[in-house]
Amino acid sequence: MKIAIIGTGYVGLVTGVSLSEIGHQVTCIDIDDGKVERLKKGISPIHEPGLSELMSKNIEEQRLSFTTNHQDGIREADVVYIAVGTPENEDGSADLYYVEEAAKEIAKYISKDMIVVTKSTIPVGTNDKILQILQKHRIYDVKVEVVSNPEFLREGSAIHDSFYGDRIVIGAESEEAATVIEEINRPFGVPIFKTDIKSAEMIKYASNAFLATKISFINEISNICELLDANIENVAKGMGLDKRIGEQFLKAGIGYGGSCFPKDTKALIQIAGNVKYDFELLKGVVNVNQKQQRILIDKLNSYFFSLKGKRIAVLGLAFKPDTDDMREAASIKVTEELIKQGAEVIAYDPVAVKNAKGVLDPRVQFASSIEEALGGSDAAMILTEWKEIKTMDPQLFHCMDQPLVFDGRNCFDPESMKNNQVEYHSIGRPAVAVPSRTVPL
Ligand SMILES: NC(=O)c1ccc[n+]([C@@H]2O[C@H](COP(=O)([O-])OP(=O)(O)OC[C@H]3O[C@@H](n4cnc5c(N)ncnc54)[C@H](O)[C@@H]3O)[C@@H](O)[C@H]2O)c1
Numbered sequence: 001m002k003i004a005i006i007g008t009g010y011v012g013l014v015t016g017v018s019l020s021e022i023g024h025q026v027t028c029i030d031i032d033d034g035k036v037e038r039l040k041k042g043i044s045p046i047h048e049p050g051l052s053e054l055m056s057k058n059i060e061e062q063r064l065s066f067t068t069n070h071q072d073g074i075r076e077a078d079v080v081y082i083a084v085g086t087p088e089n090e091d092g093s094a095d096l097y098y099v100e101e102a103a104k105e106i107a108k109y110i111s112k113d114m115i116v117v118t119k120s121t122i123p124v125g126t127n128d129k130i131l132q133i134l135q136k137h138r139i140y141d142v143k144v145e146v147v148s149n150p151e152f153l154r155e156g157s158a159i160h161d162s163f164y165g166d167r168i169v170i171g172a173e174s175e176e177a178a179t180v181i182e183e184i185n186r187p188f189g190v191p192i193f194k195t196d197i198k199s200a201e202m203i204k205y206a207s208n209a210f211l212a213t214k215i216s217f218i219n220e221i222s223n224i225c226e227l228l229d230a231n232i233e234n235v236a237k238g239m240g241l242d243k244r245i246g247e248q249f250l251k252a253g254i255g256y257g258g259s260c261f262p263k264d265t266k267a268l269i270q271i272a273g274n275v276k277y278d279f280e281l282l283k284g285v286v287n288v289n290q291k292q293q294r295i296l297i298d299k300l301n302s303y304f305f306s307l308k309g310k311r312i313a314v315l316g317l318a319f320k321p322d323t324d325d326m327r328e329a330a331s332i333k334v335t336e337e338l339i340k341q342g343a344e345v346i347a348y349d350p351v352a353v354k355n356a357k358g359v360l361d362p363r364v365q366f367a368s369s370i371e372e373a374l375g376g377s378d379a380a381m382i383l384t385e386w387k388e389i390k391t392m393d394p395q396l397f398h399c400m401d402q403p404l405v406f407d408g409r410n411c412f413d414p415e416s417m418k419n420n421q422v423e424y425h426s427i428g429r430p431a432v433a434v435p436s437r438t439v440p441l
Pocket residue numbers: 006007008009010011012029030031032035083084085086098101102105119120121122151152153154155259260
């Protein structure tokens with residue numbers, strides 16, 4: 001099948017590469033010249049395990065190409081995917097500008113019967129609007145159908161998720177269109193769930209909102225655990241053994257970030273609000289997350305009398321491990337607050353530094369190793385559970401004069417920190433104090 005994909009971000013690029021890997025002829029289109037030039041040379045614009053290798057392989061085998069020219073990409077295609085961004089408007093609703101522009105571009109160049117597939121996360125009812133745009137702006141009198149095919153990949157494991165996902169959701173009005181998209185995806189071997197368009201649109205938002213709810217729930221439980229001297233890791237494990245609850249997404253920490261949960265939860269509140277439904281539970285989830293992102297700062301504030309002049313090492317900047325994505329990363333708010341309170345911030349991340357430099361306060365300094373960040377620091381904060389951080393020798397914390405760690409991702413066993421004489425404050429677990437500590441507060 002000949003497929004064109006509009007937008008080569010995380011979703012468009014991973015979709016294009018994966019569809020070419022299972023044998024389709026794919027053209028990826030983007031308006032960003034620089035990005036397309038790099039892609040043509042086989043250079044991935046994002047850090048995503050396994051992506052570069054698979055991309056180069058399919059470019060070489062001539063199943064995958066890139067262009068900035070919509071006409072070239074769309075003219076020959078049997079199916080066109082929309083995978084452009086749907087960022088957050090100021091009021092929390094989804095900004096549909098890029099999706100609507102993409103639909104207009106498609107309409108200009110459709111010259112034969114065509115299915116347009118939406119991969120972008122779009123509010124319930126948006127596929128209907130896209131169909132109207134396509135019908136209004138098309139030049140030739142051809143049949144055009146829209147199919148909703150929301151994406152469930154996670155950054156950091158996007159390629160794996162494409163080939164081993166739990167389900168592929170296809171929302172269509174006609175059985176014929178649904179079957180075409182089913183056949184395209186069949187070689188993935190992932191279970192396919194076919195439904196109507198509006199339900200497919202809602203499945204995407206409801207899934208993200210449910211996962212975000214699990215995270216805010218366990219974070220609230222972790223805060224209560226701290227007050228009662230219980231241990232959140234044991235609690236989450238015991239809860240997760242119940243198959244109805246499940247062990248995933250019960251990891252307490254400094255809240256969820258990234259390009260999806262923060263914006264999609266707020267968009268769903270708006271989607272509900274538009275039909276006069278007050279989604280109280282989800283509002284609570286969002287508020288809890290905002291509070292949770294401050295939790296390490298609060299711990300630091302109750303430890304030190306003032307942060308003025310204190311040197312704080314921040315370990316991990318990306319919103320999660322195995323990605324260089326900084327969108328809505330906890331590190332943005334945390335470093336902003338540290339600087340506001342007069343601290344000196346020295347940060348380390350194995351891959352996200354380039355992107356971090358574009359979004360963090362220019363006063364944040366960057367270290368090229370964990371040791372360098374820790375050297376001379378008064379405290380360390382762990383914000384991303386990179387493998388390199390989780391598996392480091394706790395003795396390394398002695399690069400600080402007196403090791404003091406605030407861990408927002410529960411990377412270490414408190415017992416091992418105690419054995420290594422490291423003062424250790426984590427999430428939802430009793431703190432480890434070191435009696436000999438003499439740092440002036
Ligand atoms: N990032 C994720 O993990 C993820 C997962 C599932 C779903 N989603 C959803 O998928 C959509 C895309 O997300 P993303 O993270 O890939 O976005 P992104 O911002 O990384 O990429 C969007 C790309 O679209 C391009 N673009 C914009 N308008 C265009 C046009 N008219 N023609 C061609 N290219 C155009 C941009 O230049 C950019 O490269 C969003 O709706 C998002 O919510 C994202």
